Amino acid sequence: MTSTTGRIRMSPEGRREQLLELGTQLLSTRTLDEISIELLAEEAGISRGLLYHYFGNKQEFHVAVVRRAVEQLVAIxxxxxxxxxxxxxxxxxxxxxxxxxxxxxxxxxxxxxxxxxxxxxxxxxxxxxxxxxxxxxxxxxxxxxxxxxxxxxxxxxxxxxxxxxxxxxxxxxxxxxxxxxxxxxxxxxxxxxxxxxxxx
Incomplete structure (x- = not known):
């Protein structure tokens, strides 16, 4: 399910928010280890290089996604x-x-x-x-x-x-x-x- 949102110009904050939301969606059906930078780039329809601009490495991405997931749980x-x-x-x-x-x-x-x-x-x-x-x-x-x-x-x-x-x-x-x-x-x-x- 590759989206075309990568071709839409977004603010850095908006893009990072989009990627975090996508990461938490992927986490609902996958383990943390299964959620890679490559998978997120494919799902978001953007390059891996752009992803590394927002998240320096896989660990940083996982930490950000887990933090967002926990925030959602507390809110829910x-x-x-x-x-x-x-x-x-x-x-x-x-x-x-x-x-x-x-x-x-x-x-x-x-x-x-x-x-x-x-x-x-x-x-x-x-x-x-x-x-x-x-x-x-x-x-x-x-x-x-x-x-x-x-x-x-x-x-x-x-x-x-x-x-x-x-x-x-x-x-x-x-x-x-x-x-x-x-x-x-x-x-x-x-x-x-x-x-x-x-x-x-």
Whole structure:
């Protein structure tokens, strides 16, 4: 699917934005290693030389694409106007689940790359995870935290971090094999697991 957009004069910012968007689209169905400068150039209909003008090398390109993908995930899972904090939590987890479903191959490769010793990718991954967990404390408010059985303390934030890691692991496994759990059942169990962990 080679486009003709390479023949359209664009500003440097606009071109880089276009390439990042294309990179994140490719990441939805490919691993990071499969997304090369050559592939992106072919898909965008531009020369490799022009791509190297925007991204110095493959690693720089991968870092930029992963950062954009994480930004999209954080935006997609943003809280909605839901009064009940447990329902809000389930809705955010549901948006996260939908993102993983739609971007499974790329997301799993991102997680593996972050765990595989790449410090830049690990830092971006950690920033995204931190944004998702901090949101529970920053957006929910004191009354909402109390409704969830939470308080804002280092110990509780540690538990929330662990819950977040569990949610990721369970969702990635569920997408591959639902194990007899419906989407609704899965989200309900994951949302209720957080207050249950805290109240143990």
């Amino acid at each position: 899972t943003a809280p909605r106007d839901i009064e009940d904090p447990l329902e809000q939590l389930a809705a955010s987890v549901g948006a996260y689940l939908d993102y993983v479903v739609e971007n499974y191959t790329g997301y799993v490769s991102l997680v593996r790359a972050a765990a595989g010793g790449n410090e830049e990718l690990r830092a971006i991954y950690d920033e995204g995870r931190r944004a998702l967990t901090d949101r529970i404390f920053e957006v929910t408010g004191e009354a909402g935290l109390q409704a969830l059985g939470l308080s804002d303390s280092p110990a509780i934030r540690l538990i929330v971090d662990g819950w977040s890691a569990m949610v990721e692991s369970v969702i990635v496994a569920w997408v591959k094999d639902p194990h007899g759990l419906s989407r609704e059942e899965l989200l309900n169990r994951l949302a209720h697991a957080l207050p249950a962990l805290v109240l143990l």
